[in-house]
Amino acid sequence: MTATIDTPAAELGRARLRKEDAKLITGQTNWTDNIKLTGMLHLAFLRSPYAHAKITRVDVSGALSQPGVIAAFSGADFAGEQGSLPCAWPVTPDIVIPPHPPMAVDEVRYVGEAVAVVVARDRYAAADALASIDVDYEPLPPVLDIRTALDEDSPKVHDAGNKSYEWVFANGDVDAAFRDAPVVLERNYRQQRLIPCAMEPRAVVAQWIGDEVTLWSATQIPHVLRFALSAFFGIPEQNVRVIAPDVGGGFGSKLQVTAEEVLAVLIGRKVGKPVKWNESRTEGNQTVHHGRDQWQRIKIAADTDGRIRGLEVDLLADMGAYLMLVTPGVPLLGAFMFPAIYKMDAYSFKCTGVFTTKMPTDAYRGAGRPEATFAIERIMDELADSLGIEPLELRERNWIKHEEFPYTTICGLTYDSGNYEAATAKAKVLFDYDGLREEQRLRNERGDKVRLGIGISTFTEMCGLAPSRVLGSLSYGAGGWESASIRMLPTGKVEVVTGSSAHGQGHETAWSQIVADQLGVPFEDIRVLHGDTQVSPKGMDTYGSRSLAVGGIALVGACDKVVAKAKIIAAAMLEASEDDLEFSAGRFSVKGDPEASKSIQEVALATFAAHALPDGVEPSLDSDATYDPDNFSFPHGTHLCATEVDTETGFVKIRSYVAVDDVGVVVNPLIVEGQVHGGIAQGIAQALYEEGVYDDAGNLLTTTLADYLVPSAADLPSYKTERTETPASNRLGVKGVGEAGTIASTPAVVNAIVDALRPFGVRDVTMPCTPERVWRAIQAVQSSEQSGGAA
């Protein structure tokens, strides 16, 4: 091998096309549903049609005589082995965590809860046979509204009552902040229930060979799942292999240990054959964990010049029927985010977790932080209006100035970096803020039927989950580190193993770019492996915008170790002292004698040959590293949205949307752009379109995409995006980007709608801001004005 490689261009910051995409767009992906094993059987679940009922009898015998049916089971058949699905986040010592059997045995507590399963030779036979299972239910009253669920006379979801926990946090003298405050505003906001709609529905394949089981699952968390199967369901950990093959999106919905995963493993063991389950969209809408669903009461105290004195937040959070993996902790991820980018003297937070007879809630893109950001950014606009201060000006009077970083907030978080002035200045120019304000003024003067509104969201968020010690202090059941391994192959190519588990993010590309720079090898020579506990045995997986901000840093640590060892071998090859070698762009060279050099590929081959390794040096150029962050990651930015609101019909059209995000150093601008675009779309979806709706009996009404409206490109504007770059305090200077757009955009849109309707007297519109709700908001103000006039 000759050393003729040119100095490679830096990969960090290059808009590389993704390595993943050719495979994705030519249909060569290996989804869980593509997996076909010899003798594989198929599962179909019979699900509860009642929100709440006693199960008095389940008779599966009718199904057994149907064509193609191999077995059928009810919850009682698993009673001895199914245990309880885990909740890893007991947020308070006295939290109520009810038993959560993967298949209901005595009682069902939401529509869609599994009560029986058919195992058949194909999916059709399995689905057909469901009609032959008899279940007798004794209906119980549903519990659907968390605002009344804690009343004495409310029916109970669980014997222990409807309250799961109450979690409080306070810092500063809140009473003093509110006492004598010239301005106090209180608002109630609704965070509607959302249903994650990953492109790929959930799917599971379980195969037992002897006492070893392999579980393929469309999951975000193969490592956590392996641990859970072992720790909670009694399968020795060394005998469990979990594979997340190509996974088509998750958005938090696949950050879960699901009933179907556990049951597939148990059923596979019972029937002695591989089994597969693949959900329909309707089944998914009912039984993928839902997101959000909070009532927020937020109270702000300020001086007449707009300076914030204090903030009080009181949340009711709908847990649904059970606590799943991180259900109770999701609202608390928002607890520290209500103060956002603003300085204040005092802050108090309370969250009450409440049970209902609905699908459990859990992490959904942003998880707690979109809710918090919405409430604070909405009330900042209301405060600006009540004080007559320009809303951007009000924010600037309160936000942390760039020269004040690192800054410890009222919540005790230390924001390591940021520049809100820079992001806002850039956004204003891109948006033509002053021009649009002038147009708005003219249209209001003319009394146009279609009004213009301008919405602001100067957001930050905490991601890069998370320092293990902090997680421990919050009673979370696991750490927040990440692992990475590098294997230099004899030919100088590189295998990278990561413990984060990509499901659409582009790890294979971004990780290759990082390693290419660190080791000085070509981007194309790097292969990234992930998502299989046998290939990548250690990891904490992918959620909370953590992969790059945590896993990426682990990767740098692993590269360091490879370079350090390669240096020892290169020194021997060059007959030089290690201290005299420098490493740059993939070459070790003797200082002052650039001709005397070895490429890292030459070192790799020499290591493999092992003919002349120094004493005590093992013949490998591999390394393992883990990284446990000492802080969260705090991306921020300024999003500005202009809406056209048709006051005759209530229809809202987004006219323009500007996002200036600061995600620190950018590894791949294309990937960042994709995350920002998708994130904004998902946040707009909450503002305008999506809501999981249950009727008065607890039936989910939004079971199809005709009723649960997910917007498409046709409904969304072309965003204008830009970035500012204040490096984070980690070795790459990177921050998380996966959730920022979703967190930022929802309040920007709703603020814009309310801004358009302020001249009518409208001060809020409940999400999603459907045309009907916008129209009714206008009608309500007009009719109250009329009746007020009459009185």
Next chain:
Amino acid sequence: MIPAKFDYVRPSSVGDAVSALAGGGEDAKVIAGGQSLMPLLRLRLAYPELLVDIGGLDELNGVTDGGDHLLIGARTTHYQVVHDPLIAEYCGLLAEATGTVADPAVRHRGTIGGSLAHADPAGDLPAVILALDATLIAVGPAGSREIRAGEFFVDYLTTALEPGEILTGIRVPKLGTDWGYRYEKFHRTAQAWAIVGVAALVRRSDGHVAEARVGLTNMGSVPIRAAAVETAAAGALASSETLREAASGAAEGTQPPADLHGAPDYRRHLARVLTGRALEAAAGV
């Protein structure tokens, strides 16, 4: 998609299709583009025992010039309708409304006949052919018959087609250049069903409305004509003010549904506003 079990035939002539359908009785269904029936099969809301696929019947495909009318084959796709030059010239309303149906994938597979025979009052095309005074042609064991659009839609998802009858074509009277048109579709996302839709046709003469026809989508269990609006608009000055005034009667006699996207009173309000806008556009004011 995991539907219940069904038999499937793909006949090669209308006669064979009619025989197959008649043989299947009440449990047989016609399928063309599948864009209405397939979702019902997927959700197991329909359990036909036999599907008669008319997708291979080329004789039912395309648009022909019948002199004073156009004959549109029942399995002509929405995409074809949107791009057909005869429809563009003589029946622009149909092309405009069809262009709003669902999304490109649906428009490539879905057919005009399937959409009409499905008779979903939230579908865009029933109100349009009602406004166009079209005639539907059905073929059954007893031969062919014609059904006026006004008599075709009987109830929610129910038409005047007898069991064993297949909708083969739609005859649409040609409209002259003195007719203006507009389909105002109000929906939350581009792919979503109409909350309310208004199909308006206006013939102008000397700055007045000589004749107006208004079909309403999703304002009852069947598509309906806004008779009060048509009467009020006829002979009126073609001005924004008079047309909006005429449109104020758009909700008369309607029984709009209540669902997640709108309560009846909101739909009535929308019908009035959208009818005003549709009339303005159709009248070119």
